[in-house]
Amino acid sequence: MSIVDPISQIFLRLERRNQPMHVGGLQLFSIPDNAPADYVHQLVDRARAQNAIQPPFDKRLKYRLGQPFWRADHDFDMEYHVRHLALPEPGAIRDLLALVSMLHAALLDRARPLWEVYVIEGVTDNRFAIYTKFHHSMMDGISAMRVLRRFLSIDPGREHFRVPWQLPPQAKTRPRPWSAGVAMLQSSYRQAAALPAAARSLYDAWYDARHDPDFTGPAEAPACILNRPVSGSRRFAAQGYSMTRIRGVADAFGATVNDVVLALCSSALRRYLIDQDALPRAPLIAMLPISLHDTEDATGNRVALIYANLATDIADPAERLAAIKRSVDYWKRRYKRMSAEQIMAVVATMTAPAGLNLLSGLAPSRQSFNVVISNVPGPENTLYFGDAEMLGMYPMSIVLDGQALNISLVSYRDMLEFGLMACRRALPSMQNLLKYLGDALDELEQTAGLPATS
Amino acid sequence: MSIVDPISQIFLRLERRNQPMHVGGLQLFSIPDNAPADYVHQLVDRARAQNAIQPPFDKRLKYRLGQPFWRADHDFDMEYHVRHLALPEPGAIRDLLALVSMLHAALLDRARPLWEVYVIEGVTDNRFAIYTKFHHSMMDGISAMRVLRRFLSIDPGREHFRVPWQLPPQAKTRPRPWSAGVAMLQSSYRQAAALPAAARSLYDAWYDARHDPDFTGPAEAPACILNRPVSGSRRFAAQGYSMTRIRGVADAFGATVNDVVLALCSSALRRYLIDQDALPRAPLIAMLPISLHDTEDATGNRVALIYANLATDIADPAERLAAIKRSVDYWKRRYKRMSAEQIMAVVATMTAPAGLNLLSGLAPSRQSFNVVISNVPGPENTLYFGDAEMLGMYPMSIVLDGQALNISLVSYRDMLEFGLMACRRALPSMQNLLKYLGDALDELEQTAGLPATS
Known part of the structure; x- marks a missing residue:
């Protein structure tokens, strides 16, 4: 259990129902040629199976005498944190943006670690997307972008499959x-x-x-x-x-x-x-x-x-x-x-x-x-999530x-x-x-x- | 502009981020045989085109001196209130329930009329679903169920197509x-x-x-x-x-x-x-x-x-x-x-x-x-949304x-x-x-x- 630092406390206090204080990113990927029809489904299953959760992804807020602390979530619920959604046919980018707009407007559940990942299938031209959401008290926008890059690999291949919550914590080198x-x-x-x-x-x-x-x-x-x-x-x-x-x-x-x-x-x-x-x-x-x-x-x-x-x-x-x-x-x-x-x-x-x-x-x-x-x-080089090429990433x-x-x-x-x-x-x-x-x-x-x- | 009645004010005041005060319903429909591939898409377009919005669907909250009033929303945004979503393949009921669970956990936007309708395509066995959400200050659970029944018809057919926000307001006959x-x-x-x-x-x-x-x-x-x-x-x-x-x-x-x-x-x-x-x-x-x-x-x-x-x-x-x-x-x-x-x-x-x-x-x-x-x-009789048979309705x-x-x-x-x-x-x-x-x-x-x- 560790105390929530004063800056993070400010982001918690600034939050309102009309003013959620989370940052995120949208990443667009290409489904590899000859992938099975349930490629995204398998990917979600595989991601959810990565349950050795590294800090800060395992930490939730706990208040003691009005003071917030970070504490390990002993009821961690992987299906809650990693969601599988889809776009209506034909999966236009416009519909993808409408969906993530809606998701970005919703508050995180403060009873749980303050992050959510949405894997979205059915993007037109054989693509899928990942929308990730971190509370600013857990991670600022720059760190969020860095996490969304670190879990990817410059080498394509199933053996390079990693998810953000598996990453070992990095020392803070850049002040916010x-x-x-x-x-x-x-x-x-x-x-x-x-x-x-x-x-x-x-x-x-x-x-x-x-x-x-x-x-x-x-x-x-x-x-x-x-x-x-x-x-x-x-x-x-x-x-x-x-x-x-x-x-x-x-x-x-x-x-x-x-x-x-x-x-x-x-x-x-x-x-x-x-x-x-x-x-x-x-x-x-x-x-x-x-x-x-x-x-x-x-x-x-x-x-x-x-x-x-x-x-x-x-x-x-x-x-x-x-x-x-x-x-x-x-x-x-x-x-x-x-x-x-x-x-x-x-x-x-x-x-x-x-x-x-x-x-x-x-x-x-x-x-x-x-x-x-x-x-x-x-990143200047092409990055891959497993064997899926990342086509674009957009900060939110x-x-x-x-x-x-x-x-x-x-x-x-x-x-x-x-x-x-x-x-x-x-x-x-x-x-x-x-x-x-x-x-x-x-x-x-x-x-x-x-x-x-x- | 009308004052928000005291009971409705209580439901507004009871609301917390962990305790949204909206009710809703999930309705499951069958896509008619020989329907076009974009049947649900057309249905969403047709629903959104019904823009003669009846009270209370046109009213949003407006605070004056700390007192809430209902006032017509002059920036009514139909695309915001009527959403089009989809389930990942193969569209299991389990995934439908996971999706509406997520949607039911999100607070309504208090800057707008306090309702949202989600048309969800891709439910297995050629079905689609509608999830509707009303704030309890606008409508209680019994009234919500009644609205979800009134917009349907006992006769199938495109000419019977109606949407909840078109319904003329009904006199309150049943106390809550x-x-x-x-x-x-x-x-x-x-x-x-x-x-x-x-x-x-x-x-x-x-x-x-x-x-x-x-x-x-x-x-x-x-x-x-x-x-x-x-x-x-x-x-x-x-x-x-x-x-x-x-x-x-x-x-x-x-x-x-x-x-x-x-x-x-x-x-x-x-x-x-x-x-x-x-x-x-x-x-x-x-x-x-x-x-x-x-x-x-x-x-x-x-x-x-x-x-x-x-x-x-x-x-x-x-x-x-x-x-x-x-x-x-x-x-x-x-x-x-x-x-x-x-x-x-x-x-x-x-x-x-x-x-x-x-x-x-x-x-x-x-x-x-x-x-x-x-x-x-x-209802004891089969009801239809346009030409789509309702297979089930579930209160939320x-x-x-x-x-x-x-x-x-x-x-x-x-x-x-x-x-x-x-x-x-x-x-x-x-x-x-x-x-x-x-x-x-x-x-x-x-x-x-x-x-x-x-």
Whole structure:
């Protein structure tokens, strides 16, 4: 029995019926040629037979004197945690997304370990899918994506069959950026004066920086329908876009892949909000975790938060990309001169207003940011679940009151996979964003004079 | 906009993440011969096209100054309310029950009208199913069963196609027994002295009656695993048993169908609890709403609550049935001498301790009853949804902290359809009760010397 750490407790306390605090992922697989007709059924049986459950998958919440602890579940019920579902004929991706939207809206059972896996058969073109759900108190979104990658193998074959709950626990090597902020602001929540002096001096420096024209900070974001209270229903939309094409655009404009991703999101959001007659006059602000390393470094912890100006007030795609790039570069320059500790202090300071609003449940008097966009580097090689090739993986994150849309990305092979999670009621027809993302990529290619590839 | 009545408010307030307060039903249909391959898909499309939504199906909750109101949903989202799902191959009933168990465990979205309909294709033997979910604040279990019958037709044919949300609202002709009790105890909850003098004198009479050896009242029930706190996960088990066979047993023992139903439940529960090494020494007590009319009378309101001794301490099936019958007959005799108003007053008084416990969320110091068993008369004729014959319908009710099992029954044609809803964690392998119910029927037939029919 171990105590639930304070950050995880916050995620438990933030949970509401309209605001489940679990993250997840959708993975799409190909059924091998010549597989038996009951291939998926056999796979589910085989997965359920893996009953040597590793921490944290075996732990459930147990309250003692109001204090939550993690304790082994002695009534572990494999059939409950591993479900077998199917799509109606003909198994369109649209139906798959509708199903996982519904599943993502349901709260986890707090009497059990806080995870569920759904194996979904009947996806058109001889495919099946796996939707996995972890409570944020058990695992954050980045760790969830990592687990969904670790159980797969680069070698196809039945002998490589593993399931997430069999994986030996991994040491935490990468701090959770937002969580780190929350941890620091926990003390500040109780007493603002308790903020470390270092963080306060950084805060002052940051405050001065507002005279820099490229600076974008919290409390700059306009009021927007993206920031409505959320209902209990969700819409998940997912699609992959060619990394080669995105890199081509980035090179043409002297920008990074991340800059182009933001430009695509900006263009799609701008168009969606115009459809809804709801585009704010001021530009939208995105909050994004960003790696300060050029390459992925498993032991690196130089992860920071950026408030990026999405420049949704600019109609011209090239100008918009340039404005986004300047906004991101401002933070990169600033962070490059700092130590990891200083960066974490800045992040904690910046997230304080947003975090306080989340914790206190009050509507922010001024919106800190309009949308979270997070981009996690993923596997470059083809991965297999047993002998089933993974065709795509899409992150599924959390929406909150005041944050009705979350955009999460993960790369896989040559694809950049977008997972858009939204409140289905606050943001009607949100799935149109997928088409608009694709159109935005076409548009940037045309603007750059690149040959049409789509 | 109309105010939410006090009883419905109680059901809203009683709801917890581990204790959803919705009722529902599962209906099984046959796909007509020569139907097109996309028959169910067409049916879903046709259902969704019925968008002239009648009250209360168009109403959602809206809070003003902490007071809930019903208000028309101006963003009604038909695709959200009417879902299309499927079973994995080969579509076993076991998988259907697992799916609806999962669906019944999920809370409704309070931002929308509090109902959902799931059309489930791919049930083995060319069948499909419909699972419907209504919040108890919108509709009680009896009304839900009635709605699920009213939208069907006794004539097959596409021209008879109707959906529940098209039905014109019906005047309330039948009071809700438990709800009526709750309504009366609402005032008593605030101030015990406010109970009508009539009810109090009845209470005294009832108290005296404890000297009658056949009397079973509240606060007689033993501690039992049926009365554990519940988790957020559910197990639904459903099966029909031949009404002809049950009537045969009733006639052989000079008992009613209802007496035999209780004897079957008693036998099954006794055996299940012995399996779990958890049979209390004292007999289990069931709470059941009972009609005091010999025939179903649509305008009758002579419905009362009975606390029946299930005689689970008696091993002999014939003796057990006799003890159950005596316990039920006690209440029938008593109620026969009373006016409807007097009966309602007694019911309110009897349910007060249980109701107070539910309302206050406190564990009862003494258990009032162990299990709710409710039996609703259903249609005798074959019913059709368009041209699809209904093969069976099964009520799906609520479990609560301290009431981890609910047994609801509805008759259809020659079948008595049992719907058993349980907390999946408090009552492991609860589905064994279905087999035990069947075995109990065999046993009573043998005891009565009837020819074996199963």
